[in-house]
Amino acid sequence: MTPPAAGLTIGQVASATGLSVHTLRFYEREGLFLHAPTRTAGGHRVYSPDDLQWLQLCNRLRDTGMPLAQIKEFADLIRTRPDDYSGRLQMLREHEAAVIAKQLALAENLEAIRHKIAIYEEHQRTGATAGIYTDGRQGGVA
Amino acid sequence: MTPPAAGLTIGQVASATGLSVHTLRFYEREGLFLHAPTRTAGGHRVYSPDDLQWLQLCNRLRDTGMPLAQIKEFADLIRTRPDDYSGRLQMLREHEAAVIAKQLALAENLEAIRHKIAIYEEHQRTGATAGIYTDGRQGGVA
DNA sequence: CTAGAAACTAGAGCTTGCTCTAGGTCAATA
DNA sequence: TATTGACCTAGAGCAAGCTCTAGTTTCTAG
Numbered sequence: 647m648t649p650p651a652a653g654l655t656i657g658q659v660a661s662a663t664g665l666s667v668h669t670l671r672f673y674e675r676e677g678l679f680l681h682a683p684t685r686t687a688g689g690h691r692v693y694s695p696d697d698l699q700w701l702q703l704c705n706r707l708r709d710t711g712m713p714l715a716q717i718k719e720f721a722d723l724i725r726t727r728p729d730d731y732s733g734r735l736q737m738l739r740e741h742e743a744a745v746i747a748k749q750l751a752l753a754e755n756l757e758a759i760r761h762k763i764a765i766y767e768e769h770q771r772t773g774a775t776a777g778i779y780t781d782g783r784q785g786g787v788a
Numbered sequence: 789m790t791p792p793a794a795g796l797t798i799g800q801v802a803s804a805t806g807l808s809v810h811t812l813r814f815y816e817r818e819g820l821f822l823h824a825p826t827r828t829a830g831g832h833r834v835y836s837p838d839d840l841q842w843l844q845l846c847n848r849l850r851d852t853g854m855p856l857a858q859i860k861e862f863a864d865l866i867r868t869r870p871d872d873y874s875g876r877l878q879m880l881r882e883h884e885a886a887v888i889a890k891q892l893a894l895a896e897n898l899e900a901i902r903h904k905i906a907i908y909e910e911h912q913r914t915g916a917t918a919g920i921y922t923d924g925r926q927g928g929v930a
Numbered sequence: 931c932t933a934g935a936a937a938c939t940a941g942a943g944c945t946t947g948c949t950c951t952a953g954g955t956c957a958a959t960a
Numbered sequence: 961t962a963t964t965g966a967c968c969t970a971g972a973g974c975a976a977g978c979t980c981t982a983g984t985t986t987c988t989a990g
Contacts, residue, residue, distance in 0.1 A: 657935095710898065735908050738904060752852060752894065755848040
């Protein structure tokens with residue numbers, strides 16, 4: 647029995663996902679998993695490849711700024727309404743918009759940082775003497 | 789003397805920067821300011837427009853993921869080596885690279901999220917029946 | 931069969947970045 | 961001048977997201 651079922655240990659899942667084993671157990675306690683992992687006779691967790699995929703999605707959501715509480719909500723929707731996609735779609739679409747906003751803000755801030763770098767390079771080149779405040783009123787403090 | 793010096797209250801700085809007055813005092817304690825604000829006779833803080841600009845830069849750095857401790861380091865460089873730009877340039881260039889990496893990761897994750905949305909839309913359209921795990925081994929759990 | 935690595939549970943602890951409380955003082959306005 | 965809103969200090973508290981400890985048990989390789 648169980649011929650193709652690749653069972654993964656928590657350690658294997660940890661290295662595959664970049665999460666620590668502590669974090670995996672923590673996520674489980676927090677209800678982020680779609681279901682509790684199965685266990686060996688001795689009580690060790692056994693994960694499936696699907697669990698891995700789910701964790702990879704979780705990582706993407708978290709890395710784009712979704713709080714764990716919201717990821718849990720998402721997991722709850724999957725568990726309680728497996729064939730109603732509307733709630734999940736709404737969440738993902740809202741999150742998509744949030745990520746786009748984040749991209750815009752990031753690009754804008756990057757631009758400002760580059761501008762600062764250019765100013766510093768210029769000051770360095772021209773040997774500008776600086777006080778704490780270098781260039782007064784119009785943009786470019788310190 | 790001090791004819792054009794527009795002095796700002798902490799409340800004005802708060803609304804101009806989006807930081808709370810609590811946070812401004814907290815930043816001050818943490819050494820994020822280039823210098824302590826001057827005070828009125830009664831002990832109220834008075835900020836300059838330059839302080840505002842500095843805070844706006846701080847916000848950009850923080851919003852792009854620079855930890856406060858690093859912003860403080862940056863402030864320390866300005867205070868201790870006002871006319872040596874090399875350290876600051878190094879910090880900003882490294883941070884620029886970090887932000888670019890963040891942009892790439894964000895774009896990649898956004899792509900994956902959009903793909904997930906597309907899969908859900910498809911499932912919804914075709915009325916796909918789902919278990920907890922919807923589409924098995926190749927990409928697209930839940 | 932045994933040693934060492936890896937897993938287990940329950941719960942405490944940590945870091946970052948705020949945020950709020952208490953008990954006042956200061957300042958602008960009616 | 962009296963009130964009311966803004967400000968002050970010192971320090972406690974909080975939320976998120978891990979991270980680690982202690983003491984024990986299981987698993988695996990030699």
